[in-house]
Amino acid sequence: MTEQKKIRNFCIIAHIDHGKSTLADRLLEVTGTVSKRDMTAQLLDSMDLEREKGITIKARAVQMHYTAQDGQEYELNLIDTPGHVDFTYEVSRSLSACEGAILVVDAAQGIEAQTLANLYLALEHDLTIIPVINKIDLPSAQPELVAEEVMKVIGAKRDEIILASAKMGVGIPEILEAIVLHIPPPSGATDSPLRALIFDSHYDAYKGVIAYVRVMDGVIRSSDVIKMMATEKTADVLDVGVFRPAMTTQPLIDTGEVGYIATGLKVVADCQVGDTITLASQPATEALSGYRPAKPMVFAGLYPINTEEYTLLRDALEKLKLNDASLVYQPETSIALGFGFRCGFLGLLHMEIVKERLEREYNLELLATAPSVEYHVMKNNGDIILVDNPCDMPSSGEFTEIDEPWMNINIISPSRYIGAIMDLVTSRRGEYKKMDYLDEQRVLLVYEFPLGELIVDFYDQLKSRTQGYASLDYTFSAYKAADLVKLDVLVNGQAVDALSLITHRDKAFYLGRALVQKLRTLIPRQMFEVPIQAAIGSKVVARETISAMRKNVLAKCYGGDITRKRKLLEKQKEGKARMKIVGNVEIPQEAFMAVLSLEDERK
């Protein structure tokens, strides 16, 4: 058992690709936690998807033992944090479990919006920051320039900044020493009732939900009965231990330590991130602050391409939910798409991850509708209804007000792109708040921005207008009233519910026109002429016509061709089977996401 004063709990804050995982690997290696031989590249990101996308989705924790230059052995707990804006809440919980943070900045790229956002979050939690400039081995590295930026942003002194190359192993001993010297030990009271902060969890088929915890006060033992203070669930502890990095059983987890509790619970929703675990027999009087139930921000319909896979999709969502408390879903029916589920996600990345996991791990083929946000609609009778599917929006005249969610967004970019960013943001109803120069060339722009506009291709547009240089971060601000209308799309005279969307009245005309034009290119010619219309209520605002298909023929078919020609026909047939049929018109899947790929920027 390590004395409390020899424990150091810390995390790493970094932008995607700035070298967080490589640094973590080096720390594990140098402290002998993992032998070089066992090192699979980037050990902390264990989900395939994470490795592919280069981001950390689930936080992980690992315990290291390090003998410092003072000759003493220290227990270092590294808590990995999700690196994406969709998971800000999870990040804040991970930070709450630490006393310090290593700030990793790429020596060639400087600070990015994501880093800054998490850094501010860390400062809010009073964490001790150890600034590290990584990748100094790169030919394009400008460590001194980046050092100045870091000094300006966190008010660090130059000699506190460590220059490193995790890849080459440069600076690693300095970082380990700085952790021991500068990050304070945890301060909890061993004799107080147990309070353990849940910063992550996963579901294990044998041990139920495994809660990843930082014990703030008291001690937890494998014989205890615990209680989750927010959900009020109780559970018999099956096992406690630490991550080295594999789960290793221990008799107890002491005050200040990081470890896991196997709870035997069946769903992670019973054991939510941010909740406080205490003892059922001797509960703490007050929970740790900061808990908030998972709240989805982005909604979309998920439908099986093959309608017979509906029950498989339902089962898959159920299983995924075991491991992902922030995923919400409920059955929905679409005239165009059949039976599916309305799903709520933390953000676009979360949505993409869930869809990919369903497809990959459960072997489903899914169609996702264009994402929507949740609107608060005040009806004439004073009732407020929540609408997360444009189809459910009441007609004009049936409500007095619609409120939509707004975000605070931070954009960091080279200053030469300010004009382009301003244009983009204002074209999407964003409101300018302030601008700060981080150094002579880099600027931080702060806006308020409707989430509904953010989820429609905003990030890609931002990237393309700044040649990939801008980075973006956002957090929820408030609900605000807006003059919004529902835009319907009619194909061959029939409204296609899955194509309806909600937009600002000023943009409805333009958007309707752009959308029908796009649909005209996406929907293949049919056996008859097909009009495509965009309408607000009963008023048609745009119309395009797909002329009837006139030729689909294999001109040559002789002895040598028959098998091959039959295969070509089979391919055509498969292509058709993947389309959705609405009013006799075959609509390809891409059409349901058309709104995300309108070429012209919406004015």
Place this chain on the structure above:
Amino acid sequence: MSRLSLYLHIPFCKTRCSYCDFNTYTNLDQLYGRYTNALCTEIERTLSALTSENYQPLKPLPARSDSINPRLSVATLFFGGGTPSLLPPVLLEKVMQTIARYALFAPKTEITVEANPGTLSLEKLRLLRDMGINRLSFGVQTFDDDLLRTLGRLHNGAGAIEAYNLARRVGFDNLNLDFIYGLPNQSLAAWRISLERAVSLRPEHLSLYALTVEEQTAMGRALARGSLPSPNDDLMADMYLLALELLDKAGYVQYEISNWALSEKFACRHNLVYWRNEPYIGFGPGAHSSFAGYRYAVLKDPQQYIRRLEEGKSVIEVEEAEPITPELKLTDTVILALRLNEGLELARIEREFGLSLEQLFPGVVENLVRLGLLEEFRDEAHESRLRLTVRGRLLSNEVFIRFLP
């Protein structure tokens, strides 16, 4: 007596045309002799198996249909390619003599050779005629010299007419001309000129093909790069309708989606075998057969083909042989018959498959009739038949996919 339809593949060309993805090769002139020997070996091997007691033409696969009468006759013979007219006539004759050792040639056996107008001389035509070839098929493609250059053809428009006239002079009385429409930069007016000139020559047979762009060809790559304009489906539909009208006026009878003849007796009997889903045997690299209950092919590479035959080994891609299951046979029967203007005899389906087309594909015909793609009619024998409408001929894939297994 069992009547055979044989296809013989000659996989050589002087140059490769820009649109062509057939199994053909240039610069293999030195192989012509060895190739002909190999082809004869393959023919001997198969035909002797057909006449033997141990009838198993697809060894080691067992035959899936009854053995055939060992007395063979040749119903149709088709030298295709590639460019069969590139081969010295004496080699073609050798192949025919090989066949003749096993099967009878009747006076009315249809024997076709595909010919490139740029490879023919009066002397060669005379030799072909004398050895018993009675039908020539010329790849004219278009009379427009600019377009012919784009296609990478050997001849020009005048050369095609000259070859045609030479063939007439030596006595060929059954000639086909092949044309392609929908070529990049081909206008409707240019197509009309080619058609009118074609008709004025009065060939017994005309094949008009909508251009099909294959990715792996020079033309496919040029289109992908954008250095050639993409074919326009609407224009091609107009070109087809123009051809229907013009050829009808000129007295030609359409008998298949892409084929016309001056009278029914000039319809290509070899190709009718394919469309009526009757058996045929193909010899030579890449040639396909529908025989003994399988659809199967010969390996594609000519050098490997020669080597293996010289070493006494099999050249059939046995693993890829496709057993003709009842489902497959049904589909092929329907979609091939519907290519023909004579259409599908509905009683044939009941006869061969035990159920009516409506029972096998409920509601499909009705729907296609409603869409204006199919029509039912009665032939001279008052048999009920089904055929494509004019619109259906242009949209035939939409019809055919509904009859897949």
